[in-house]
Amino acid sequence: MDIHEYQAKELFEKSGIPILRGEVACSAAEAASIAERVGRPVVVKAQVHAGGRGKAGGVKFCKTPEEARANAEKIIGMQIKGKTVRKVLVVEAADIASEAYVGITHNRAARKATFMVSAEGGIDIEEVAKNNPDAILKEIIEPALGVTRAQARRLAYHLYPNNPAIAKQAVSLLLNLGKVFFTHDCTLTEINPLIVTEQGELIALDAKVSLDDNGLARHPELEELRDLTAEDIGDAKAREAGLAFHKLEGEVGCIVNGAGLAMSTLDVIKHFGGSAANFLDIGGSSNPQKVRTAMEIILRDPNVRVILFNIFGGITRCDDVANGLVEVLNSTEVGVPVVIRLTGTNEEEAQEILKQANVITETSMDGVIQRAISLANS
Amino acid sequence: MAIFVDKNTKVLVQGITGRDGGFHTQQMQEYGTQVVAGVTPGKGGQEVHGVPVFNSVAEAREATGANTSVIYVPAVFAADAILEAALAGMDLVVCISEGVPINDMLQVYDFLKDRPTRLIGPNCPGIITPGQAKVGIIPGNICTPGNVGLVSRSGTLTYEVVYALTLAGLGQSTCVGIGGDPVAGTSFLDCLQAFEADPDTKAVVMIGEIGGDEEERAAAYISEKMSKPAAAYIAGRAAPPGKRMGHAGAIISGGSGTAAAKIEALEAAGVAVAELPSSIPHLVQQMNVL
Numbered sequence: 132m133d134i135h136e137y138q139a140k141e142l143f144e145k146s147g148i149p150i151l152r153g154e155v156a157c158s159a160a161e162a163a164s165i166a167e168r169v170g171r172p173v174v175v176k177a178q179v180h181a182g183g184r185g186k187a188g189g190v191k192f193c194k195t196p197e198e199a200r201a202n203a204e205k206i207i208g209m210q211i212k213g214k215t216v217r218k219v220l221v222v223e224a225a226d227i228a229s230e231a232y233v234g235i236t237h238n239r240a241a242r243k244a245t246f247m248v249s250a251e252g253g254i255d256i257e258e259v260a261k262n263n264p265d266a267i268l269k270e271i272i273e274p275a276l277g278v279t280r281a282q283a284r285r286l287a288y289h290l291y292p293n294n295p296a297i298a299k300q301a302v303s304l305l306l307n308l309g310k311v312f313f314t315h316d317c318t319l320t321e322i323n324p325l326i327v328t329e330q331g332e333l334i335a336l337d338a339k340v341s342l343d344d345n346g347l348a349r350h351p352e353l354e355e356l357r358d359l360t361a362e363d364i365g366d367a368k369a370r371e372a373g374l375a376f377h378k379l380e381g382e383v384g385c386i387v388n389g390a391g392l393a394m395s396t397l398d399v400i401k402h403f404g405g406s407a408a409n410f411l412d413i414g415g416s417s418n419p420q421k422v423r424t425a426m427e428i429i430l431r432d433p434n435v436r437v438i439l440f441n442i443f444g445g446i447t448r449c450d451d452v453a454n455g456l457v458e459v460l461n462s463t464e465v466g467v468p469v470v471i472r473l474t475g476t477n478e479e480e481a482q483e484i485l486k487q488a489n490v491i492t493e494t495s496m497d498g499v500i501q502r503a504i505s506l507a508n509s
Numbered sequence: 510m511a512i513f514v515d516k517n518t519k520v521l522v523q524g525i526t527g528r529d530g531g532f533h534t535q536q537m538q539e540y541g542t543q544v545v546a547g548v549t550p551g552k553g554g555q556e557v558h559g560v561p562v563f564n565s566v567a568e569a570r571e572a573t574g575a576n577t578s579v580i581y582v583p584a585v586f587a588a589d590a591i592l593e594a595a596l597a598g599m600d601l602v603v604c605i606s607e608g609v610p611i612n613d614m615l616q617v618y619d620f621l622k623d624r625p626t627r628l629i630g631p632n633c634p635g636i637i638t639p640g641q642a643k644v645g646i647i648p649g650n651i652c653t654p655g656n657v658g659l660v661s662r663s664g665t666l667t668y669e670v671v672y673a674l675t676l677a678g679l680g681q682s683t684c685v686g687i688g689g690d691p692v693a694g695t696s697f698l699d700c701l702q703a704f705e706a707d708p709d710t711k712a713v714v715m716i717g718e719i720g721g722d723e724e725e726r727a728a729a730y731i732s733e734k735m736s737k738p739a740a741a742y743i744a745g746r747a748a749p750p751g752k753r754m755g756h757a758g759a760i761i762s763g764g765s766g767t768a769a770a771k772i773e774a775l776e777a778a779g780v781a782v783a784e785l786p787s788s789i790p791h792l793v794q795q796m797n798v799l
Contacts, residue, residue, distance in 0.1 A: 239692070244615065274616045343611050345584060345610045346611075348584070349610075390718075391663020391664065391666035391716070391718055392664075392665035392666040394666075394744040394748055395663075395744040399785055399786070442665075445634050445668060447665075474651075475648045475665075496669060496786065497785065
């Protein structure tokens with residue numbers, strides 16, 4: 132789960148990382164009045180779950196409250212990488228003397244988290260990684276130790292070799308960033324840019340935090356940071372029901388158990404010349420209610436011309452899926468044909484249940500997919 | 510022979526009193542697996558399907574001689590359950606639980622790396638040696654004994670391929686579901702090495718998916734060290750980039766971890782890569798080693 136910059140800054144502030152807090156505005160008028168209160172130049176920053184905000188014109192320096200109003204007017208409602216901006220952060224402008232990059236993320240190959248810093252901050256770090264990899268210093272974080280003081284020192288003096296006063300501030304900032312990463316179960320904590328001001332202060336001018344969805348169960352306070360307005364209704368319903376769902380552009384609505392089989396179902400649909408309307412994994416331990424929710428989400432999409440079930444039972448019991456399907460078919464006008472293939476745990480019970488339902492059954496994955504495609508085309 | 514589990518495996522079920530733990534205990538018993546103990550803290554002294562329940566893994570191991578643990582506890586308790594099993598001296602720990610936080614797994618992986626305990630999973634369907642033992646949730650009736658070793662990052666897609674092999678008369682030595690999470694206890698590479706050393710395995714089938722570089726590493730091993738022929742299928746050819754396809758592992762970002770890159774690496778290593786899951790049996794038959 133991604134959270135907004137202003138929310139990430141609150142987490143940073145609680146952990147002792149210096150930030151410029153600013154205030155959030157949902158309208159141009161609010162932005163202007165915040166700028167008025169600040170009483171000096173501000174920056175208006177789009178709050179949206181997408182990178183490259185600056186390049187997209189979502190971050191603007193404003194000398195006066197009137198400029199803040201005009202820029203907020205432009206930014207609120209703007210699309211950045213397909214996401215609509217609904218609020219802006221209005222924050223006093225800083226006098227920047229230097230910009231650096233610092234970030235922590237998981238290094239999958241090492242099976243450890245990695246701390247990365249670069250004196251070339253404020254710009255796309257992936258570009259730096261590609262064009263000038265030596266400019267990035269990395270420290271692998273030992274899971275049993277966390278970020279050590281010596282590691283933080285090495286990183287800090289790499290950034291500020293000739294400025295011990297700033298480097299000392301940076302040591303504690305980097306240690307605190309490590310704390311944020313591990314105590315909140317993050318998959319990314321990033322400051323870009325980390326600045327030194329003309330007055331010699333070290334400040335996290337930006338804040339980016341992504342949370343591990345699997346860790347949220349033990350951080351209920353972080354669940355409250357979820358921006359429900361940033362989510363599509365179908366996505367929200369799927370998440371609440373414990374379904375993994377992505378909308379795609381085709382006509383075959385898919386309900387599959389297991390991510391691998393669901394991905395493979397999309398591949399096989401494409402192979403036989405069809406196109407999938409979605410990816411949907413109903414997960415293990417499915418109950419009839421999950422099937423109902425899955426069908427409701429898929430039927431919201433007007434492009435869907437057929438619903439395809441591809442279920443191979445393991446921990447998922449085929450009879451649960453069949454019961455859910457029969458329940459939906461008995462209480463709802465589905466309006467499109469349903470084709471289903473059920474194999475595995477409690478398969479016989481499921482076939483018995485489906486005998487009473489108006490569905491087309493197939494025994495193989497290739498068979499059910501070809502049937503679905505031909506129904507979608509007819 | 511076979512790898513990791515066989516008829517001598519003595520299984521302990523962590524989370525045996527839960528819905529999934531109880532149901533799959535019965536399924537494992539029906540398959541002929543020796544399920545000797547269960548563990549649910551606070552429920553020691555009870556019985557589930559005739560299996561005695563203990564309060565701790567150490568106690569259960571001492572009383573029953575269990576050497577393999579299978580975990581069905583809620584995800585946020587899974588890391589603790591794995592560590593408990595390892596500290597109690599289990600040879601093999603199979604973690605079925607899905608949704609284990611990645612930071613927990615970093616610690617578990619680091620703790621286990623110099624210890625004798627092998628972890629399979631988390632977020633996996635487990636392991637089955639057909640005709641001998643199943644540890645986990647792979648449906649027993651879709652497998653049959655034979656000489657094809659199978660390793661997969663997926664759950665249900667594994668069943669799909671195993672079943673296709675069985676229907677084609679191609680039995681399996683052992684099928685291992687290593688799980689789709691970014692940090693897993695056992696890799697493709699670990700399984701390929703074990704299959705290479707196993708006299709009962711004559712050919713290997715690998716089922717990968719987009720994300721990470723495990724398939725590429727496996728390809729390098731196959732190309733340099735492996736004498737047995739291999740076939741593979743990679744899921745996610747049609748997946749749009751940047752989307753999280755359910756498995757925490759199955760995210761493509763940038764140019765790395767794509768299906769195309771994995772297929773290219775495997776083909777370059779001499780692996781027969783299938784276009785469809787259903788074409789795997791044909792590719793195995795063409796190897797002429799069974």
